[in-house]
Amino acid sequence: MDLVAQVPDSVPVLIAGGGPVGLATAVELAHHGVRSLVVEPRESVSWLRPRAKTTSARSMELLRRWGLAETVRARAPLAVSWSDEAVFVTSLLGREITRIGGCFGLDLVGSDLAAEPGQQVPQPLVEEVLREAAADALRTGWEVAGLREDPDGVSVRIVSAGGEEREVRAQYVVGCDGPRSVTRAAIGARYEGRQDARPNFNIVFRAPGLAERMPHGPAVHYWVLNPAQPGLVGRLDLKETWWCIAQGVRAEDADPVRLVRNLAGADIEVEILATDPWTARMLLADRYSSERVFLAGDAAHQNPPYGGHGFNTGIGDAVNIGWKLAAVLHGWAPATLLASYETERRPIAADTIEAAAANMATLAPELADPALMGDEAAFERVRPAVAEAVLRTKDSEFHSLDLVLGYTYAGSPIVAPDAGERLPHRWPAPGESLYDRLGPDFSLLGDLSLPGAGVLVEQARELGVPLRTVDLPGEPLTLVRPDQHVAWRGDDPSGALRQALGHDR
Ligand SMILES: Cc1cc2nc3c(=O)[nH]c(=O)nc-3n(C[C@H](O)[C@H](O)[C@H](O)COP(=O)(O)OP(=O)(O)OC[C@H]3O[C@@H](n4cnc5c(N)ncnc54)[C@H](O)[C@@H]3O)c2cc1C
Known part of the structure; x- marks a missing residue:
């Protein structure tokens, strides 16, 4: 060629x-x-x-x-319906300590909050x-x-x-x-x-039959809180392929098969497909x-x-x-x-x-407790405190919609003073997101009989800006940017589009 x-x-x-x-x-x-x-x-x-x-x-x-x-x-x-949970365990084949649901916005199916749920x-x-x-x-x-x-x-x-x-x-x-x-x-x-001091070791592996033996059911993350081998494991598919992060493991000391077996809590059949040492930055x-x-x-x-x-x-x-x-x-x-x-x-x-x-301040090594690995009575004694620590320290990791959906450009010189956030989402009709009605470039939403609508349409024509109009009778006017963030809303749009395009700067 x-x-x-x-x-x-x-x-x-x-x-x-x-x-x-x-x-x-x-x-x-x-x-x-x-x-x-x-x-x-x-x-x-x-x-x-x-x-x-x-x-x-x-x-x-x-x-x-x-x-x-x-x-x-x-x-x-992994279909989005498969699981939205993170499970905290003593090992993949061991005891369950606690679980967190609704992780990573995977549970937002049909929610007004978003046009799409997350996807593993x-x-x-x-x-x-x-x-x-x-x-x-x-x-x-x-x-x-x-x-x-x-x-x-x-x-x-x-x-x-x-x-x-x-x-x-x-x-x-x-x-x-x-x-x-x-x-x-x-x-x-x-x-x-800065960079974190702790080394990490990623492994991609095949483990035939492991899923069938596990007592914990579907989960997008399995956090292993065994002090002897803490780590994080998940499935790459519903066949035999898995990933894991062993925390605190240096590449030169790593025995990948041993690591996987320690996380599993048994000498399971395992084939290492790839390893990848890394440091958080x-x-x-x-x-x-x-x-x-x-x-x-x-x-x-x-x-x-x-x-x-x-x-x-x-x-x-x-x-x-x-x-x-x-x-x-x-x-x-x-x-x-x-x-x-x-x-x-x-x-x-x-x-x-x-x-x-x-x-990252609290990972599996910090949550692990030797008593978890003891007999049933010792495990039950310590389990509530560990579960409480998990929920207290890990909730924000799995539930961060404020960051994921709630980030805003408020204060940016190209958005009006009370604007900048992602356009609030809703479903105007079954299966039709409000976002599906927006144009690829700018969009004007709201009651198009309001006087400001004509002003904005005229501004767009003068500036040569492609503007999709979406009539929502009875609703205030909102100028939406191509990235679905609100550039302006209100009654008097004079200067709104010029500001949104960075004129006069
Ligand atoms: C172990 C690990 C786990 C991670 N887990 C997560 C996670 O769970 N969630 C998450 O959101 N992110 C995760 N990340 C981060 C995620 O992988 C990166 O943020 C993402 O890949 C960034 O994408 P990028 O396109 O900016 O950079 P990259 O994916 O690094 O892509 C850069 C590209 O540039 C190419 N390139 C390099 N030099 C040149 C050159 N001179 N000229 C032209 N091309 C060049 C490279 O070949 C590469 O394809 C993880 C990363 C690592 C290492």
């Missing part, structure tokens, strides 16, 4: 990195009719490094907006769906080697696995190239923060952009996995920068709009890092 011929000389937006965030950025741009090029070295997704397991209710809403939520759900090995699904599967959706933009086997920015655009040097070099000219670049981001270095931004880039280069996802922030936020925060970044770049490239917003990307997204990453770090 002629690899050189696959790469265009110029493109409106070049995306460095085709992990979930880079792919989501390409899908968002395509949603607004903007062409992009995703430069990604990996030819295929990494099935043996499943990483994120939770796609949040908010990410599922965004996938629904792209028409992909159903595909992800249909392919997910391995990250590579989501990446596969996004790869298919972004197929026109994706070029694998290439990586970004460097970039040079000037007032009119960015020249990006890319190199193929075979050593061929090309230069691609882009109007904008989005750096979604992960923790060791070349893009971040190129714009002189730096991670700030709490890192935030000191800035998110230059004039024409923007950082998104892990290139901009990293947080511990507890609470399942990392990849989901990145999907939020992708949508925020994607619609803004599209608005500027289509000519209906000034380039000043783009400065609001960092203003809006960086504080959310900072909050997420703090929440995930707080979740």
